[in-house]
Amino acid sequence: MAANGALGPVGVAAQETLRVAGVVTDDETGAPVEGATIRLADPSGSVRETVTGPQGAFAFEAVPLGAYVLGVRRIGYEVLSTALEVGLDGRSLDVRLRPQAIPLDPLNVDVEGRPPRLVETGFYDRKEEGWGTYIEPEWIEANKAGYVRLSDFMSTLQGRGPMPRCPDVPVYLDRKPIGTTSGWGTSRARSINPAGTYRSAAGPPPTLLEELSTFEVGAAELYSAGTKIPWFAWNGKSMECGAIILWSNWTAAMAEVPKIDVALCEPTGRPGEVALEGFVEDEVTTVRLPAAHVISSYPTSEGLERVETVVRTDSLGRYRLCDLPAGAEVDLAAAYGPHAGDRLAVPAAAGADVRLSVPVTPPGSVTGLAINEVTSQPLEAVRITVDDTDFRAVTNRTGAFSLEGLPPGSYRIRALCGGFYSSAQTVEVAEGAQLRVVLALRSKGSARRSRCSA
Incomplete structure (x- = not known):
């Protein structure tokens, strides 16, 4: 630096x-x-x-x-x-x-001594940040012996880190909620329906937490209230009571990791021939993709037939096509596992650096409604912006708007309307998430305004 x-x-x-x-x-x-x-x-x-x-x-x-x-x-x-x-x-x-290629699914990250699938979840990155308590596979394996039901193992896990005295701490397995457990120092009530509103004689159905065995768990993360909780477990309940995040035995198991060892071609330097190179990256996150396939097609110097080749990117996501006819139009496309990018036509020229993208990470979207804070009526023609990005939208006659193609991350969404004070809301967008927000604006004049002024 x-x-x-x-x-x-x-x-x-x-x-x-x-x-x-x-x-x-x-x-x-x-x-x-x-x-x-x-x-x-x-x-x-x-x-x-x-x-x-x-x-x-x-x-x-x-x-x-x-x-x-x-x-x-x-x-x-x-x-x-x-x-x-x-x-x-x-x-x-x-x-x-410094750029660092990060393999995405279906490839694994080879980190010596660490389960590659657990590495990909961000478990060890969060452990380095130190916001919670992180229980690695070795401890889980050594201490879950003697337990059969996963729910009975929760109190042993909670003893490893500070947990709030909360009757319902949310529990997640591989990012999905599976139920709640009693917080440290509390015990589950005899009746989980004290109000008597549940009419089934059989009682409420058990949660997935109560049905799973300890075999399912391979690693764990404990977060107390008020700490930095991963986005998929961040909600009103976890803010109040913290969260327990479990990773399955499959995720925490060591797996055979394929090695990425790709050597790029070297140009021969013959007259009239050039090399074309560049990067292949994820369309949404711009992460460079190692071992991706690059498919090319170009006419021969005589123009009588086309030559098709397939090369792979190296560990940094770079590819190179050698000995192309100078000036020839080359059709390029990249693929990564089951994901394929759009085709691109470029001229073969010395020194060209062509970046190809593949839609690997599914983007998220945010839909919402802009309303008058006093009347709760929809507001038309409200300008919707996302701080520090080019994403924009305008509400329709029903006050609705939509922001599509948002990469995963944290965003500040702002509503701007003449005659009203602006309104803003922070959202966490996950891969493929579809979020909905309501932005309430307060009028500067008549409290019952229903339109934006010029």
Whole structure:
């Protein structure tokens, strides 16, 4: 990481604070890196966090002078952690991330001594962050002996970490909710229906947690209330009572990992021939895809027939096509496992760098409604924006809007309407998720407004 140039304005000395800002770029291409998570931690453990915008920029306001650790994380790049001294001489930080190919399904990540499928869940990344208590497969295997039902094993798990005194702690298995368990220091009531509203003589049906055996579990994560809980388990209940996240025995088992060992071709340098190369990446996350297939088709120099070739990307997601007729139109397409990208026609030219994309990660969508806060009536022609992105929408006559093709991540959705105060809401979009939000706007004038003014 390099730091250069003056940064202003600098906080006054009496306040002993400073604005810390910078730009995150790709170390290879120099392109700005959007969506990188920036964390600034002081020696006491207090952490401030932000996310880079479309130009890779970030900033922390009013940072007290002193020693910090700056951490930068972005999928597809190596994690950066470095010491940072915030002094009176302001600096603009030039942060450069090294690309790191991350295999996606159906490939596995080869991490020595760690189950590759568990690595892919983010278990070990979250363990390094340290927000919860993480129980690895070895401990689970050694301590679940003697238990038959998974529900009976919960109290043993909870003894490993601080859990709130809450009667219903949500439990997840491989990202899916399977029931609730009693929090630490509480016990399940004799009747789980004290109000007597359930009329079945057989009683409420058991949850999946009560039906599964301890054989199913291979690793666990414990989160207390108020901690940073993974998006798939983050809701009102987990914010109040924390969450227990289990990973199946299959996920936590060691698996045979295919090695990616692809050597790119070397051009012969014959006159009239050129090489064409580039990257293959996930269309939504822009993660580079190793061992992807690149299918090409181009006419011979005589133009009498077409040549079709298939090459694979190396461990960094790069491909190369050698000895192409200069100027020939080359049809390119990439595939990754069962996923195939659109075809692209490009001229064969020396020095060309063509990026191909494959829709591997399913994008999410957000639909919603903009309403008058007082009357709850829909508002037409409200401008809907997503902070730090190009996603835009406008509500129709019924106040509805839709934002499609959102990559997984955290977003701030904002509603803007003339004559009303703006409204905003933060959402967490998961892979393939379809979220719905309601944005209520308060009128600046007549409380019963039903339209946006010019």
